[in-house]
Amino acid sequence: MSVAMRLLARREHAELELKRKLHQREFADDEIESALSELKQRGWQSDERFAEMLIGSRARRGQGPVKIGQALHTAGIAKAALQASEVDWDEQALQAIRRYLRHKDVSQHEVRMKAMRHLLQKGFTSSSARVALAAFLKEPRESDEFAPE
Structure with missing residues (x-):
């Protein structure tokens, strides 16, 4: 012991x-x-305490529910713990896409698709990624941020 x-x-x-x-x-x-x-x-x-710790720490690192669910499964914890968590995955995805697209020209289709792939690789669902991208594109930005000097 x-x-x-x-x-x-x-x-x-x-x-x-x-x-x-x-x-x-x-x-x-x-x-x-x-x-x-x-x-x-x-x-x-406590498996419950472990699940809370794992979900919280992975979410803070920008991982999504799919990837965290796999980690829970590997640890022998039911994915119900993930559903019981109070994490707003759409908001987490929005924060992740803000970090990723911080200094990129989002007017280019290729950049937007790379952002979607980035979120999927981090373990977000495709619906959360779409919602996050749409919300990000509606946010106000400086219009001349990407203008050549």
């Missing part, structure tokens, strides 16, 4: 992650189950 506690002291872990790490350290299955049961009972390990 002390190894599992040390792992949790560094950062939150999902139950499946802890199991994998303890198996790698060649602990017996019954020892692992006992330790995880006690950790959960004491509130030191």
